[in-house]
Amino acid sequence: MKPQSLLFTIYGEYVRHHGGEIWVGSLTRLMGEFGMSEQAVRVAISRIVSQGWLKARKIGNRSYYSMTPRGKKRLDEAGARIYKQTSAEWNGKWCIATYNIPEKKRAIRDQLRKELSWMGFGMLANSTWISPHDLAERVKEIAESYNISDHVEIFTSEYMGIGTDKQLVEKCWNLDEINDAYRKFIRQYQPQYEKLREQIIRNQEISDSKCFVEKTELVHEYRKFLFIDPSLPDELLPDFWVGREADQLFRDYYSLLDPGAVRFFLSVFETAPNKK
Known part of the structure; x- marks a missing residue:
């Protein structure tokens, strides 16, 4: 790390x-x-x-x-996505962000692309990004923070193309690649989770420092999916989506490690004496 x-x-x-x-x-x-x-x-x-x-x-x-x-x-944004609850039924609307940023502001344009990707937008075409989530206000905030509001446009629309919404998703995100990443996560952490669960069943002592390290590494690794998984609604996911299994493994393993990890953190944690 x-x-x-x-x-x-x-x-x-x-x-x-x-x-x-x-x-x-x-x-x-x-x-x-x-x-x-x-x-x-x-x-x-x-x-x-x-x-x-x-x-x-x-x-x-x-x-x-x-x-x-x-x-x-x-x-806060990262936490909401990592510990996401079951999503509501999708309303069929797409949030569309487009921009026309001058070459002299190329660095800002590149940064905007990174921000859009991190939020879960997919690139449909050059300078045109889409998301099934209502992120219009967040895009406005980012545009204002970079002083590029005059160069960014935001729309909400239904897809009326020849194909389907799922086919549109395939143009913007490589779901096979994301599925493979989730499989790798499961292969790495399933054995560790099973071993820890067995130790708990046998009442074997597990140090708080070990829980802290393992939980932090678990969250650190799972946090990487924020950069590749757009958190698509169920309606837009393929029939076989490994992300559901990986998310359950993350939650189960996390719940076993959390108490000891927090105890260790608090044993080391010091804040300012006058901090309320």
Whole structure:
């Protein structure tokens, strides 16, 4: 795991549920469980601060870090998708985002594409992206944040083409590739889950630190699906969708690891003394 990515996982999974701010020494200790040095942790923090995701607060000779409003929004969005509940019936509407951004703003255009992809949009054609979810307001927020509102258009529409909605999905997302990624996840974590469940049945002692490491790695790995799986409604998924099995495995394994992982985190966690 890369230090910057691990930091996001720790903030999203633990820190944001316990006041949102943490002493850098606690972060160093927590990330040390994954073999990361203090120097590597501090470099990663510095980079995330410079990117606008994290902010620092100094009290005496101690530094405390919390997510910026932008960072909190990203963590909330990620959490909602990772721990998604059963989706409601799809209304048949597509959210369509198009843009015409000048070449002189190419860097911003590239960043917009990354944002759209992360939200679950699929590219239908150059500069035209679609999603079965109502993400119009979120796209507006992103366009405003990059000062490109004049170059972005958003529509909501039904597909009236020659094919079907499922065929439209096939043009925008490689579902076979996503299914294969879920199979790989299951092959990797099913044996670990079965082993842990057996240990619990036999009342074997499992250290809290081990639970913390395994749960964090589990979430970290599962979080990668945010970048490739658009969370399509059931109506648009293929008949055989491995994502359902992978999601159940994630939830079952997570529930076994969570109590010990949280206990370990709290044993290391320190926030500012005047933080309410």
